[in-house]
Amino acid sequence: MKVEDIEKYLEENYTKLAEGCKRCIRGEKLVLFITGLCESSCYYCPLSEKRRKKDVIYANERLITSVDEAIEEAKLCSSTGVGITGGNPLLKVDRTLKYLKALKNEFDDFHSHLYTTENLKEDDVKKLKDYLDELRIHPTKYFNKKVDEKYLDNLVKKIEIAKKYVDSVGVEIPSIPGMEKEILKLAKKIDGVADFLNMNELEFSDTNYNELIKRGFYPKDDVSNAIKGSEETAFYVINNFDGDMFIHFCPSVLKDAIQMKNRLIRRAENIAKNYEIITDEGLLLRGEMIFDNIDDLEEIKEILEEYEIDYEIDNNKIYLNPFILEDIIEEMKKQRFPIKFSAYITERYPTSDGLEVERIPLITKKLRFRRRR
Structure with a gap:
């Protein structure tokens, strides 16, 4: 998608987006990487060697070791919210709670969303309930084996558990070419339970390149890290889904040309000499x-x-x-x-x-x- 197409898409669908997406697009989210530890080994994981399977903390691009540094980075970027990611943040749930609580207490109207896997535990979500506004579940095993009803039933149960404590709960996945039927089956299963389904354009990175090439994926052009066919898969799903749940596609150009740019502008305005x-x-x-x-x-x-x-x-x-x-x-x-x-x-x-x-x-x-x- 071209930037002008993205802008038109956002204009038509902005009110339907999850609140975390809205603030990300405006560049208002602090990206808090709470740990690189994860129980899964997804072949498409784009994390760098500095982060993958490493127990490190980053606030945006900044390696940090304290809550005060996270708060400082949020102020430098005029952030109005935080997206907590990893790895799997719930593997370090007490650390996640510590940072989340501090940020929510420091700022007014500070929206929070968190990414985790389908392995979430009810006690962990319950710990975060007073400070977490949105939860995004990534079904890691969904793309490593054929979909079966038992797996999807378990995913629905995990969404229902999360909904007991968090107002907005959705599912977020990469848009993998060739898996249109599987994604539609997933969407149909969680429709009426999850609040949204987000599909991200699949991208190459230094660490996932060999695994993606091995599976027959290639770049869609000479200037992008996006994978050929990922965008088409996403829009096939959107156009053929007949349920009520909103499905959002996040192309790489949206992250690079709009989200990142907006965040950089906000930080630049605060630090420029x-x-x-x-x-x-x-x-x-x-x-x-x-x-x-x-x-x-x-x-x-x-x-x-x-x-x-x-x-x-x-x-x-x-x-x-x-x-x-x-x-x-x-x-x-x-x-x-x-x-x-x-x-x-x-x-x-x-x-x-x-x-x-x-x-x-x-x-x-x-x-x-x-x-x-």
Whole structure:
């Protein structure tokens, strides 16, 4: 799907979406990865090596070890809710409760949803009942064997158990090409019990690539991680389902071009320095000057202060507005300043790691300006 098609789809179906989906789309959800531990080994699991089967905690892209860090990240992103994921968060239910309780107590109208498997235990869900607004169950074994009624009956029972304590309970699955009949059978079985069915576009990652190729799946084009046929399977199910339950398809472009962008913009607005420019994609642009000689840096610093230009010094670097940097370089060329330095415009994510996306050189250290006599 193209971005414009997604926007039209959202406009037509927005009111039907689960509340967790709405806040995700708006970029308002803190993604709290509570643990990488999981009792299942789904062949399509996209988790990275840093997270898969590792007992680690991430708040968005940030590795954390405390509740305070999770709260800080939520504030930096202006989050209005949290999506708790893993692994399986219920394998660390006390930790999940600790973080969930702290976030709900810290913020007003803070929506929470949690992902787990069909192996959920009633006591675990009961522990979370005062702090959990939405539960999404992933039937992990559903795609590893042929569907049988006994398995589906057990899934229905687990949904009914969860509904005793959580207002909104749904099922979330990947849209696997070739499994249209099985997904329709699942949808029919949970219709009237579950509040929704979410289907995610199946995607390649570094860790699931070999398993997916082994099963005959391939990328749908040269620029996407999405798998060929996944979108078609999802819409076949949507168009052929005759029940009352709402079925939502989440394509990879929705996560990348809309959800992620909105979250990045919210974080960028909170952390951007006065000299940084926020792009339409939520990335940060800044100018960067790198000096070998600290005396040269001090001379440039005096010029910036004289003209009341915002800047920041980091060891032998000066950060400043990228457009002002371009003007400064042009002026220095005219006046032939005897200063040797490198200059770049950099574009980076507003995330905790500040990952640099692009570095555009303006000048290099090979070029040296001489002061005009």
